[in-house]
Amino acid sequence: MKASSVRRIPTSAAVAIGVLLGFFFARLIPWPTSSSPIWRSGHVPSRSHQKSRQQIPLPTTAQRQRILELITTLSPHYTKECTRNSQPLYVQQVLDRYSSLIGFTPPSDRSWLGSLLGFSPDDDHVHVRRSDLSQNTEHKYFFAINLYNSFDVIPDLFATLFRVASILGYHNVFISIYENGSNDQTKALLRIFDALTRSVGMRVMIRTSQRTRGQFNHRIEYLAEVRNSAFVPLHELRDSEGEYFDTIVFMNDILPCVDDLLELIWQSRKNNAGITCAADYMYHSDIGAPVFYDNWVARDINGTALENAPFERIFHHQESSHRFQRHLPTQVQSCWNGIAVLDPAPFYSYPHVQFRMARIVDGECSASECSLICNDYWEAGYGRILMVPRVKLAYDSRVFDIIHPSRRNLTAIRGFVRLGGLPDDPRTDPQDRSWFGPHDRLFTEEESQELNFVPGPDYVWCWGWDGAGDLDGPDVDPVWERMPNKSARADSVVVRHDRSISL
Template identity: 80%
Template sequence: MAKQAGLMRMRRLPTPVALALGVMLGMLLSRLFPWTNSTASWRTNTIPPKSHQQSRQPIQLPTLDKRARVLNLLTSLTPHYTKECTRNAQPLYSQQALERYAPLIGHKTPSTGSWFSKLFGDDDHVHGGSKELVPSDHKYFFAINLYNSFDVIPDLFATLFRVAAILGYHNVFVSIYENGSTDQTKALLRIFDALTRSVGMRITIRSSMRTRGAFNHRIEYLAEVRNAAFVPLHELRDAENEYFDTIIFMNDILPCIDDLLELIYQSRKNNAGITCAADYMYHQEIGAPVFYDNWVARDINGTALENAPFERIFHHEASSQRFQRHLPIQVQSCWNGIAILDPAPFYSPPHVRFRMARITEGECSASECSLICNDYWESGYGRIMMVPRVKLAYDRKVFDIIHPPRRNLTAIRGYARLGGLPDDPRTDPQDRAWFGPHDRLFTEEESEPLDFVPGPENVWCWGWDGAGDLDGPDVDPIWEPMSNKSRRADAVIVRHDRSIPGL
């Protein structure tokens, strides 16, 4: 009875008094249990201490069984493009990949087997025997633009799930900006939004009905769309003091798990400002895939790459030789489906962002992706590179051509090997082929750091000044002079150390 009487007296408290008591109680609890620690603001070109990069909304990580159930559902929605990438990988490649990407694992390995520990092979390979891997504080921000992407979304999310499981869900944030789609892209995104959150991965999906109007400049519009995917990057910095060490910007492509891991690996190993893949389209006249993004890609001499077969893509001879050997190459600019960006120029002055050319100042009206590469050079982050091993496609036809299945040559040709290594990429004709199997073995040269040199004096630019619905550049190409900053030796020094510990 006394308890009930006390409750009745509480209910008779005036509303202002009750609110005041609630506020005082809230303030007391906030002091006893603070959400975050204070941290220094972004200074020079270094990331603030990792221990202070905590979210105000702690993530409830689900169990491995729950994640496995979600992934099984995800697989049923996948039109089986990229899930075949490493399904039947040769054992030596699995071992190479596990050793190569083990430093990227951003979690403590569980004591029991799990679905992601078997990504490339057996549990023993992932765990390195009894060795326990230390969690990584390196944080990754995925930015994705989508438009009428219904066919590639399941593969895109399937890869994101598995890559985030390796990097550590707590280390990953995904930002997707979709606009103007007329297919079922928006509906499918809602499904994957729920699936992603159910495994504890942070994600923001923003959709809009906006399309480019007849009077909007194409490049200005594309720059705004790309910047829209970057909004959470700055929101997390301003609201929660959370910073990221690596940005992964993805187009609507079909990436394999190890494609993303290799780009991240090369980006961090070389402390690169921008790291790109190589993307391909089908050429009807040639009847084969050719290099696609030549409107953006320029070699280190500033010359445009060609929409051509692999042996004729580069005019720069040394780059062409490295490209044909699948070795990383320094370039002046690239994008090519996936670009790994050092975020420091976004955080620090002059605060680069996607933009259209300053045409009134005489700047050539290049792509927004070319211009951000130029701005990286201008900011002193001109370490830009392409990774030919990573071959990307935008549709199944090209994907199947550039990722052919591996064949058992011994069974087909009936020969016995006489000496030599059983899986040497220099002697296996399938690994030597340009469009060879996806599990092509690594060579020692692919792990050697690049020797970066200053940028060229001039860059080939084919401008796009028109605001209408033209299908390509509409002004005469020119050799555009680059600034003195990009030609200095300090344009390619390491300003922000993102290297992988132990490598």
Template identity: 60%
Template sequence: MASNDKVLSELSLSARSNFTPNTSVLINFPAGNRHQSAKLIGKLLTDNHAKHHCFFNEKRFHNHIVHHLLALYSLGADDKAIQDSYDREAPTQKPIGGINDTKVTIQNWTSFLGKAEYYKNYVDFFWEEIDNKGPIECIEEYIFGNPQNQMLNRSFSGWGYGLEYKINGIIVEGLAITAVHGANLSSLKLSELITKPKSSEASNGHTEKRHQQNAIPSPSFDFRCQEDSKTFKPKSGLSAFQIIHEISQEAELVDPIFQTYDTREQFSKVAEHPKLIPLLEKWEIEEDSDWAEILERTKELIWMVAVIYTTSYDREKGKFALNFFLMHLVTSSQFLPVILPNIDPRLRPILLKAFFRTAICIWVGQGRMELRITECMKEPSFMKIPDSENPKGSENPWFQILECAAKHPDEHTTKIIRTLSFGSNTYGTSQVGYYGCELKGSELLDSTLFLRLCVCCEIVIVSGAGAKSSQWRGGATVPTWTHSRTASTKSSVPIPTLDQRFRVFNLLSTLTGHHTQQCTKAAQKPYKRQVYERYEPLLGYDPSTSNRKNKKNGNGAIHLFKHLMPGNQDPDLDFTGIIDFKGHSPKLSMNTRRSTPETEENNNKGTSSSSDSSKRSSKAMRRKSTGHKYFFAINLYNSFDVIPDLFSTMFKVSAILGFQNVFVSVYENGSSDQTKALLRLFDGLSRSVGIRVVIRTSLRTRGAFHHRIEYLAEVRNAALAPLQELRDSEGELFDTVIFMNDVLPCQDDLLELIWQSRRQNAGITCGADYIFHEEIAQPVFYDNWVARDINGTALENAPFESIFRDPTSQHKFERHIPIQVQSCWNGIAILDPAPLYAHPRVRFRMAKLSEGECSASECSLICNDYWNAGYGRIVMVPRVKLAYDNRVWQIIHPDRKNLTVIRGYTRLGGTPDDPTADPQDRAWFGPHDRLFRFEESQEIQMKLEPAYVWCWGWDGAGDLDGPDVDPIWEPTKNLTFDPRIIRHDRGFDFNF
């Protein structure tokens, strides 16, 4: 007995105050001063343990500091790389917190499971338990103990590192993380796998035996399996790859149940699928399996997750996905060789079954993407990594891969390279076809898979010394690595000629069922001229050089606008009768330039100088605008009737902005009409005109018990997902996001919103949307649940004359002058994406009810978050009037021939509108082509956010018709950000 005590003493993990790591059992890259690095790691891990929570955001994404530091240490990173990693990640973490008046004890420890605010309390509790019982005993008791606690259904993140490096504090953190995680895997019946042993013999003496094995076996020997046959066959049941094949053929699992990992409830829905569990149960392993069988099935699982991650193909993007969440399957598999030797033999099959079920569930949840194994394994270029010094690639790329992984600033890159290195080193002798089965391409799998995965991620190429790397910091996105097997989306779409694009526009004009084919066709000539001059700075390319065949048409900009706004566009239009604000009658000319003392002086010298300056500045602005990038995000649901008009307008606006500068993301879900079928047609048409587009469709609908606002936020974030994917995978940034509902806009509506967004340097810019009110038989303003005046009051569901409560705002609204508001959405919103990129990223979300926040609309909340992030310059543009159906659109944009019967207006025969004298030009009902007033181009003098905002809330799931919580005056956070200060300059100055 004394001998056993001595062994246990020697192998016990580090004391509570000691976080210095032991030697890694997976891989140890040669390093310099190993002792000094271990001391630094211990210091940083101790600091993280004392200060930081296990989750760094509200979506419960994990604090990866521990994982990253230890992975860097095992790969031989120097002290600077280790310290820099901590300094970079520590400021983004949440404080550890804790509930001061509550102590977690052995009697009440199950009372707080799943509650993140009790993380610190669980840390204290598990320290006491490990001090009393030891780490292995605590893992067996609390993870694999009473199945009613569902600890196995939660997460075993973290404590694998503690076992590997023999650090008690990390095991404590891992157990605490497990306790505060949600039990999202309960439908996979993992806890039911826990059964009482058939006899006590299996566990008797287990403690002695495992410690005689020195706790953790060497991976170089103990985990190299003996392959006795050419093809793997399990003793019972089916192999993992055979089950993957059956799941791939299951028709009811075709449509992904969710496409982003925003909520853990969505993960549960996948696990609840009635077809899934019977298939998962075909993966069998006996409870009394010997060590050789455990090794064989562990190897199978490590191969399985590597294949799933490497070969999953995204059909929508036309490339291998390298999915962010599937990547975590690979990095978590590295702990199987660490955990299995340490736990009771009867628990080993339970752990392996739990891992298998979880991995398959995540793969299905991420869309059950096709595994293109053949395409992956037949690609010879993966075996070498070229660089500037050796274009043909080094003979052994692992040297370069491991060196760069030790320097890489992103924790996921370091972790996955470390795992793949272990896989290659341990299973590098596996023969071709060992896992061959019905799954297509499985007969080609060989030991090069782990190296292929490293190379195809292009980690070394994109992360050389000093290079920027992709950052995975959570949020609603599903980021991916740049893949060497597909061309960048920035150049993957061939650029058609203008003539080819015009042919597509003509086709679209025959498909549109509503107004967009005619909405600017009958516009008065002065308005068209104003449009040319006003929006010419938005041109995303130089028309004079983009297509020289069109030079015969004269000025390229005029030629482009002539097609998009049909009619007789003579560049020298007659402006007789038009009087601008200065009293000039020949023309309304607009200079587009930055205001400087020199340009102001030139303006005062005379018309000639002003005209020359305008021409020069206009060319300069066009050249500048070619660098602007526009991201369209569109949510659709039963939108069959509006899709043709929506896409037609978007195509024409993209022609102005430059197709190469535009990316379109459409997310449709739950439609019961033919929306999905029509989107397939417009996907092809979009690509034919050179627009990069991703259209994602899903059968997902809102469940009866799913909070409406949470659901809507998830749907909107799904449309925004490619914004982060393009940033993370290709380094492409956008400076304007156009978020569109299923409305019917004209091309000049969108251009005006974009123009005002840049003119005002606005965080959010929106128009005004209308629906028909049957009781009063006329359109009324619609989105009053979101829209709030700058004084905090709500706008009214009322006709044009009564929308704003504040007389000053109402006066501006009636004159179509842009208005600063506290919040708005109104069918189309133009967003400055800076808060969407910066940490902590702004996202659509539901209210933080636990903090007393009013359960407002997700669009109201994102406006609040823009204010809190310092981007509270929110503007409403009354000129842009939007409708959701053709009936309303015809009323709010009447033909000129109908003006005499609306409000008793009488036209002055034959003369064009005068924006200063014509009363109809300031009225709600039209015309759409009213001339621009000077006031519409002035910069708004921004005000501070109001102290209180009128809020209607939703009390939870159920009601779809409107807010059902009594309205309140909700105090704003009143942060120190002044909206008068421009934080992200996207604008340009305009002077008449």
């Protein structure tokens, strides 16, 4: 009788009962898991933040290499030749210079770093100087990126980030990307790269939005909100996981080489800088050549705006101009220029800086949100701001090809024994006669020296942008704006947060 009643239970009801029983027993029986990751703070993430009970094993080196090949061949890859044909002396300099940034115990194969940097397999004879890496394995990097109609540069961005993270250590890197308002295929391509990078163990958070700037929204208020949106995971990881980062790298939609990013990080930590910037360029149709781009933000140490001009006329401050033309790191009052490496301490502690628009009701000049955050860094006592002219950035392939010309084989043409500088003077490079030279320009001893930072200026040139709507540029008369007294004090450039590296 009972058996007969059981057989009369509908199939759908039987399935539902089975699912419920299975769920009940799954909750009672513990599922074996591997050990939870422990971040630098020693905090173990709670189970509620883990997406699955059974963690996926980390990919092998061969699997990561295959993903890298896939990433770099999805579309034209403009930066793949950055270091492929570099002169041997530059290769050795780079391997020695950036070995201090390695964020894990590297394999015994000494050619691994060269392959990540994109050097030719023929350079296997070079060696990597080993140092005590224990203090570098816990240095954590937060990459923040804003994207808008960036379909063309996304493959280059991700390929570079992949290689840089491989050197800094995947466990030390978190990448936050905020995209909004794109009307091309940026969102679709981001979904592809999100899946690829996650498959090799990179921590990436990509958020997209349909939001655009409204007709009556203040331009700077809107841009500040967009940039702050890329910083949301920085604070979420602190609050939910107790994870803090030691360096922030904020990137625009540019075409960077691997050693560009590494040089900015190296200079930032070498100088314990509050903000470290590159130099970015745009094409000037009137003169038929690239010129310096971000002069709305960049100010020399006297507070004067840099110029949209060829390299020899960018700076008005004579000492800065002299250093800039020799490709030497230069102290500035403010800059952004495509990539900015920031000391995160002012974001974590009082006065808790963030991107913002000017306090117009208080009489503050309506400068760029990037200028204002530089001013706030001075006010917080982190006024060690520098520009690295060696790192030249482009926003499109046309400018990229001009500022990074291919090195010609002068050995066969003119009988040079080797390309590049002589042992006693690397600047004798036969192709170093113009500003836009090959990417493998040899390092000089001066590029490794720490800067002697001085307090900031009393006044800074500001050309404000007060209006809303679609305006072509700043819309108020420029003024010399007085800076807060704190920025002109000697203690505005003292080292407050030691992020130095061992050399």
